[in-house]
Amino acid sequence: MHKLSLILLLVAAPGFAEIADQHDHATHQHQISGQQVEFDEPRLNQFTNGLGSAQIAVVSVLGMVCDFCARGIEKTFKRDKTVTKIDVDLGNGQVLIAYTPDALVDRQDIEKKILANGQNVTDVLVKKI
Amino acid sequence: MGIKTFTILLCLLSPILAARPISYSGGSTLMGFSDRYKNSVYYHYSPTFKYSLGIEAITEKQGDGDHAYARATYLLNRKNTRHSQRNLYLHSGLSSRGLDEHFYGIFGDWETRRWFAGFSYQHTKTRKGDYDDQYLQLGVAPYVGEYGDLHTWLMIKARNNTGYDSWSVYPVLKFFKGGFLVEFGYHPKAEWDIHLVRRF
Known part of the structure; x- marks a missing residue:
């Protein structure tokens, strides 16, 4: 038995x-139209400080409750050569990803990568600075 | 070199960190574990975040020698919310001593940045007989750290191994930072319960 x-x-x-x-x-x-994203403006300003021209993806994530959960997200996006900076905000459940100005920022690809880490994306907002 | 020596070396040579039975897709994890029953070193690789495959080398402390388990862990269910995550896992292992020695079990956890609750039930079959190992664990983080900080958990664990004990309840202290985790528990009867994890 x-x-x-x-x-x-x-x-x-x-x-x-x-x-x-x-x-x-x-x-x-x-759900990933970018319409549901509420972001922490001071944190975003701090993140973009010194970046120059860039595209910023503000990604709202479910299930990102600990360092350990988020570690894979950082590793995955760091492999992308068009990503220049990443910030994980556990408190707001958000990831900020800075891309080069000419990069093709694909919301579906971001969602897929975060799902591969075991979390769910609820929305992605892409801003140009 | 014995497993105990290897475990100690592992702890000294690599910074210590983090505790999930399955890593992110393509990730791998190295764990060292020691309690009154065994010392073990366990490595697993996760092709996806849904399952991991690994090898655990074990030295039994109750005189049954060394052996290894080929292990598999499956994430049966996960519920992510903005402030919590809940997981339910199945795991099993086959011993290098043959099909007659194996284990299987179920375990789960729920956590927020402040609170943690977990349980485990495992049935193990050996040449000497069968036994069950089960625990319940509750924890609270005394402070809520940011990403990259040193995180601390104060926990209480109730554990029962039917091969040796009745239920014992003891405190557990867990620290993690980045990819490293260390967990200590101590009970006068159960002795030290030490868990070290390094995630790659």
Whole structure:
């Protein structure tokens, strides 16, 4: 019986996880217009100080409750050569990402990368400075 | 070199950090663990944030020698909100001693930046017999740190291993910063319960 339980766990669990993933993605497909983003103006000003010309993505994230949760987000975006600076704001559940002025900032790509870290994006606002 | 020595070296050579059973997609984690029952070193890799695969090398302290587990952990359910995250995981392992030695279990947690609650149930089958290991853990952060700060958690853990004990309740202190975590628990009967994590 225990062997059977073990085999069932190993085989069936990824299937459950996959179903959850599809559900999450569908739920958040329509929400990233940038209209729902409320940002911390002083923090944004501090973030952009000294950046010069750039595009700033203000990303609202669900589930970013600890350093450990957010660590992967920073690592993932730092691999992108068009990203020049990142700020994680645990208190407001937001990530600020500075892109080069000529970068193509794709909201769907941002959502996908954050979902790959295990959090959900509720909205993305892109500002040019 | 024994696992205990390796664990100590691991702690000395690498700065210590963080505690989730599955990393972000493409991430990996190295853990050292020690309590009255075992010393272990566990490495896992997460192809996606939904599951991790790893190897745990174990030295049993109750005279059953060294062995290793091939381990798998699956995120069954996660609920993200603006101020909290809740997780439910399944995990299992097969021993290098054969299919007759294995474990499986379920565990979960809920946390905000201030509060934490977690539970675990694990059934282990060995040549000597079966046993269950279960715990409940509650925690509070005395201060709410920002990203990159040193984070501190004060916790209380109630643990029961049917192979050895009845329930014991003891305090746990957890610190993490960046990719490193260290967790200490101590009970006069259960002795030290030490967990070290480095996430890459």
